[in-house]
Amino acid sequence: MTQAAYLRQLDDALDFIRKHERFAVVSHVQPDGDAISSTSVVGWLLRKLGKSAVLINENRAPSRLHYLWGYDDIVCYLSDPPQEKFSAVISVDCADFSRIGKAAQVFEDGAELLNIDHHPTNDGYGRVNVIRPDAAATVQILFDLIERSGIPIDLDCATAIYTGLLTDTGGFRYSNTSPDVMAIASRMLAVGVPGYQIADRLLEKMSMAKLKLLQLSLSRLEFTEDGNIGWLYILKEDLPSTGATSEDMEGIVNYALNVDGVEVGILFKETENGFVKASLRSAGKADVAGIAKSFGGGGHVRAAGCTLEGPVADAMPRLLEAVRKALI
Numbered sequence: 597m598t599q600a601a602y603l604r605q606l607d608d609a610l611d612f613i614r615k616h617e618r619f620a621v622v623s624h625v626q627p628d629g630d631a632i633s634s635t636s637v638v639g640w641l642l643r644k645l646g647k648s649a650v651l652i653n654e655n656r657a658p659s660r661l662h663y664l665w666g667y668d669d670i671v672c673y674l675s676d677p678p679q680e681k682f683s684a685v686i687s688v689d690c691a692d693f694s695r696i697g698k699a700a701q702v703f704e705d706g707a708e709l710l711n712i713d714h715h716p717t718n719d720g721y722g723r724v725n726v727i728r729p730d731a732a733a734t735v736q737i738l739f740d741l742i743e744r745s746g747i748p749i750d751l752d753c754a755t756a757i758y759t760g761l762l763t764d765t766g767g768f769r770y771s772n773t774s775p776d777v778m779a780i781a782s783r784m785l786a787v788g789v790p791g792y793q794i795a796d797r798l799l800e801k802m803s804m805a806k807l808k809l810l811q812l813s814l815s816r817l818e819f820t821e822d823g824n825i826g827w828l829y830i831l832k833e834d835l836p837s838t839g840a841t842s843e844d845m846e847g848i849v850n851y852a853l854n855v856d857g858v859e860v861g862i863l864f865k866e867t868e869n870g871f872v873k874a875s876l877r878s879a880g881k882a883d884v885a886g887i888a889k890s891f892g893g894g895g896h897v898r899a900a901g902c903t904l905e906g907p908v909a910d911a912m913p914r915l916l917e918a919v920r921k922a923l924i
Contacts, residue, residue, distance in 0.1 A: 597728070605726040606744045612710045612724045613642065616684035619649040624690045625697035626842060629763025629798065632657045632664060634688035634712070634734040636756040639666040641738070642686075644747050649686075650678055654697035658843040660797060664759060665752035673699045683707050687722065689734040691715035691894040712737055717885055717894035732772035735760030739780050754787040759794055766850075767799045771880070771898065806844035809834060813848050819858070825919055826852035829864035829908050853877040860884060860919050864908055872904045872911040882922045890918060 613619075621638050623631035635651050642649045656672040671678055681704045690696055690713060703709075711722025714737060716729035731737050735757045742749060749757070761781050765773045768781070785791050802810075809830065817828045830845060845865060853861030860882050863875045874891075876884035877899055884900040893902025904911040 602728060602740075603744070605724075606741050608724050609710055609712065609726050609741055610745055612684075612708070613645060613647065613686075616708070617647055618682070618684065619647060620678075620682035620685045620699075620702055621649050621651045621688065622685065622690070622696050622699045623653055623688050624695040625654045627653050627655060627657060627689075628846065629658075629661065630733045630735060630760040631689040632661045632667070632670070633756040633760030633763070634738060635670060636664040636666045637735055637738045637742075637753055637760075638686055638688055638712075639669070640753045640756070641742060641745070641747065645745070650680065650682070650702075652678065652699045652702060654699045655842070658846075660843070661759065663797075664756050673697070673702075678702050685709045686712065688712050688738070689714070691717050692719055693721040712741075715885075715895060716897070717889055730774075732770075732774060732777045733760045733764035735764075736777065736780060749784075749787060751788050754784040754789050755794070758784040758789045758791060759798070762791075762794060763798060767795060772896075803840075803844065805839040805841070808838040809840040809844050810848060810851070812838060813863070814851060817852060819855070820916075820920070823855075823857045824859040824923055825862070825916060826855055826858045826860075827862040827864065827912065827916065828852055829912065830866065831908065832866045832868055849875045849877050853879060859923055862915065862919070864912055864915075866906060866908050870906045872906045872908050873901065874904060874911070874915055875899075875901045876915075876919070882919065884919075884922075887915075887918050887922055891915065 621635055623635050639649055639651050651670045652673055654673045657670045682702055683704045685703055685707050709722040711725045713727050714731040714734050718727045728737050739757050761777055812834055813828045813830055819826045849861050849863035859879045861877045865873045878884045883897045885895045885897050888895055888900035888902040891902035895901055
């Protein structure tokens with residue numbers, strides 16, 4: 597996509613926002629740092645433009661992100677579904693419409709949707725789409741949108757942008773850490789974002805419950821004979837037994853990937869409804885987005901996910917075989 601085409605997408609997005617007065621802002625199920633940060637940034641932008649919005653996610657936002665602007669206003673659909681229906685929707689960080697989950701039930705029939713995302717597997721499901729696959733995070737696109745709007749970025753907005761960049765680049769360690777990413781992060785630090793405090797909170801600290809869950813999952817870590825695939829799994833009873841929550845599973849897949857010689861790391865997570873969610877991470881040789889897409893999922897070349905029919909013992913061999921073929 598040319599720069600001119602990208603700028604037209606940003607202008608179309610601003611026109612969409614100016615056209616409507618009240619919005620539902622949604623992000624993907626089981627939201628991560630970029631999803632919630634993007635929700636925060638859009639909510640902030642709408643407020644600055646004199647608009648009103650309800651911020652919604654199917655699941656509860658991770659508690660470690662409680663410092664973000666608008667965090668307390670994000671509605672968990674599963675526990676407190678809004679009764680209002682919305683004719684204008686802004687979706688952020690959702691690779692496809694299904695990833696919005698049950699929160700989509702608040703959309704009116706024929707609702708107009710603005711789709712802002714950085715996943716290369718996004719199929720452009722919005723009436724207006726701003727999709728930039730080379731962006732490290734959706735907040736990177738939102739930074740460009742705010743710049744295009746001319747609204748000054750304050751500390752609340754800068755903190756959310758920095759958080760989204762930090763989490764989706766693995767603490768500025770992944771290959772998506774571009775000069776543009778670092779330039780934006782530097783500008784956010786100049787606004788006053790306490791980068792070291794956010795990094796300590798999100799990358800270093802863990803709860804005792806997460807430590808127990810990590811110990812349990814590492815006891816199940818296995819590798820293929822050639823050592824280029826590593827995987828572990830979490831059963832549905834592991835969360836209550838350790839006191840952990842779903843957000844405590846974030847990052848555990850990296851323990852499989854970070855072993856020398858491993859090309860693909862996988863975390864299998866058994867759900868309450870009998871399905872198995874798989875998180876895949878690649879060292880670069882395999883396109884895990886393509887693998888995930890073949891199972892109805894999606895994501896990025898190096899980080900993707902999908903859902904398989906359970907139980908875990910049946911799901912693991914199917915996905916492992918697909919990964920093996922991809923590495924040949």
